Each structure stands twice: as C-alpha cells, then as structure tokens.
Amino acid sequence: MASASAPPPSTAVEDYLKAVFALETRLEGAVPTTALAGRLGITPGSVSAMLRRLADLGLLEHEPYRGVVLTEQGRKVALRTVRNHRLLELFLVEVLEVPWDRVHDEAERLEHAVSDDLVERISAKLGHPEFDPHGDPIPDRQLEIAERSTRSLEDLEVGDEAPFVRVSDTDPAMLRYLAERGIVPGVHLTLVDRQPFGGPLTVRLGETEHALGPELAAAMRVAA
Template identity: 40%
Template structure:
C-alpha cells in the first residue's frame, strides 16, 4: 500500500510531532531523515494528496488520523522486532535499531499478529519505549527520569536517554536493565547524587547517571 519511503516519512513525522507538539517543519524532517528540504517538500505534497497529512505551503504539516495509523503500525512493527532480536536472538539492546529499521517494512498482518503473541504481547521495546497496540493506541505512561524521584520513591527502569556503549555497559555491570525495579534510598542535595537499591545491592550513582535513566512510577 505504502512505499518504503512513504512509510519512513510518516514514521519520522510522527516522532517529530511527539517531540515538539504542533506542526512539523520541512527542515526538521529533512534534517532527521538526512535528506534535502526540496525532497521533503515533494514527498509531503504527495502524502498530503493521499490524505495522510495536512499541509499548507510554508506552514509545516501534521499527520491526519490516517497517517497516524500508518505511522504507529510501522513503529509497532519496529519495536516488536526489537523485542524479538533481544529476547529471542540475544542481540544487545544497542545493536537492534538498524535491523529493525529494515524489518519494520515487511508487510503481513498475520506475521505481526503471530510475532506479538510469540513474544508475549510485550508493552515495551528493549529501550523502554512503549509498543503501540494493533489500533495504534499507545498507553500513556508516567515516564520520568530517575533523577526526578525523591527519597523513598520506587520506579521500574523503562529506558535510557544516553545510548552509548559505555553507558550501557555501566548499566549491565550494575545489573540495571529494562524492568529492573529500584528505590531511592538517599539523595544528596548539593550534587544530586543518590544511593539506590537495585535487587539486593545498594550503590551510589551520580546525577549524570540518574539523568539518563527513565523509570516508570505508579
């Protein structure tokens, strides 16, 4: 139904809309997709004709409900495949993106239905990002930075902000991964460092670390 290029545009526009509520500019799309603004104009006009987004010359664009549906389906597929790669094929969470980028374009409803079931209908991908359901609905989660938690508060790791190998290796060493529960035992006022409980261990982390771990509270 939609070409690979069209799907990628819709996906990117969806992400940009999430990041900064409101219309998305031509240049923003071009930069994110590593393409030229003139190419973006072409494609945006084409997708607008297909009613996938609403667009006024010089005024940026927004996804229509139709466009949003396509975008979330692509994102759903991307994230399900990431779960597959990590859970089943034992990839590291920092090396799945490019492969998922390809797998997300495979067309087969049955495949996705089955894959989802096979993986146990996960709610989050290996980076902690929520997986849209078959209707494109994304559960609105209470995602905060670990650094925002107060003393005694608990949270579940649902993702990271920084994704360098160094950082991920640090987390591995501390046994922090998606789904890891943690509690703030103490917080130092002057530098924002904290002592946290993770499993049976307690240890010190700097503010920098705490600002790069997303936790879900409930």
C-alpha cells in the same frame, strides 16, 4: 493503512511518517520541518519536498507557521511501522538473544519487509506484549497505543525511588553501559546524589551505586 487497491507505502514514506509520529508525541503538536530534518539527518529542503508529497497523498496536513500533523491515514501507517519495529526488537532480544543495544538497527531494516501475518505470529509467540525491550509501548493489533505517564530521571529529588521504565534505543553505547550494570526497565532506582552545575547523578540499584552523566540521565524515564 493503505487501502486494498493502493500500493503499500514505500520505505521512505514509512520512515517519514514514523519520525513525524515520534516528534508529535514528544512535542505534543505540529512538527516543524527543522525538527523533522534534524531527526532524519537530512536537509530541510529535502524534507519540505517529501512533506508536500505526503500531504498530496493524504498522509499529512500542514498547519500554517507551525508544521505538519499526521492525518488518520498517516497515523495508521506510522503506527503499523512502529508496531513492526518494536515487536521485532522484542523478538530479537527474547527469542534470538540479540543484545538490546543491537536490535534497533536490525529492526529498522526488517520493519519495512515483514508481513502483517508474520507480525501477528511474532506477537502471539511473545504473548501479545505491551512494551518492547527499551520500555516503549507497542501498538496493539488495532493500532491503538497506550502511552504511560513518565518523567525524566533528572526530575527525581535526592532520596526518591522510582521504577525505571523506558530509555531511548538510538545510542548503542548508552544501552551497553546500562546493561553492563543491570539497569534495565523494571528495576527500581534510588537517587542518592546530584552534583551541581550539570554534574552526574548517582543512583542506587540494590546495594550498588552508579554514576550517570546528564546526557544519559536525560534519556532515561521513570514512572511518574
């Protein structure tokens, strides 16, 4: 996190560091420029220029031929932004009753403007939650984050039952599809059928069966 004498990070800086953090978690190591460009939807050349700036600020380190990693300072900035985002999502869902497929974009806008004091008040109002509406872990006040072990729904064998714990929040249509069927984090799913050649999976929730396409199944995580 920026020191008391330094200006707060800009929106662009926070967005970059948050994206690096997300990719570091997924890739379990250095983040290539091309992967970061793809996530942010901009050209690799633009990304490279920004990464040099972030390295000069002491927020990133370059690993030759591999990519970039967050420094301790960069990780704190990223986790603060992640904490803001996920607490805002949960507040919008639980207090303002905004559908879970709409809160991601709202939180993207608000996460850069909300003060630390207001974030702590939101956290206290919600009972200092550990997870956001999509099952993503929320960093605590000390910016520590506890990632739980999960596996893809696709990894289940027919007949397996597992709690659904997490799903990507970036595709509103996907989230609406799940919500309309009551498939939200916390429910238990049983895999009852798997079609060959990349076909859909069929899961049972209670007494009802639902077909889930491969793209959707890949975005869903169940307890390991």
